[in-house]
Amino acid sequence: MAIKVRIPTPLQKLTGNQGEIDAKGVTVNEVLADLEKQFPGIKGRLYDEKGALRRFINFYVNNEDIRFLKGETTPIKEGDELSIVPAIAGGVGVTGR
Numbered sequence: 001m002a003i004k005v006r007i008p009t010p011l012q013k014l015t016g017n018q019g020e021i022d023a024k025g026v027t028v029n030e031v032l033a034d035l036e037k038q039f040p041g042i043k044g045r046l047y048d049e050k051g052a053l054r055r056f057i058n059f060y061v062n063n064e065d066i067r068f069l070k071g072e073t074t075p076i077k078e079g080d081e082l083s084i085v086p087a088i089a090g091g092v093g094v095t096g097r
Contacts, residue, residue, distance in 0.1 A: 002022040002078060003076055003078070004082070005023050005031060005082045006082070007020065007084060008084055011045055014041055015039050019080060021035065025076065027072065027075060028073070030076045031082055032072075059082065082091075
């Protein structure tokens, strides 16, 4: 079954500059494993040295954050979309002056 995976710009150099990839799997973890098969090296950008998903990268299945679902074991089915979104931090605070 094909799952559409949206790849953020910083990782597109690993996917041949593709912003959307079709991958296979029935859980988020399986889909990410299929991405690694297709594009060796992408796993190192998504997982830390302990094998956990990196905290500064957010994963969404159909716009739902997997942290509020079942994490990596979140079920995914044909027609679903998995979005990989790097966290953004920093900036200037607004003081209202």
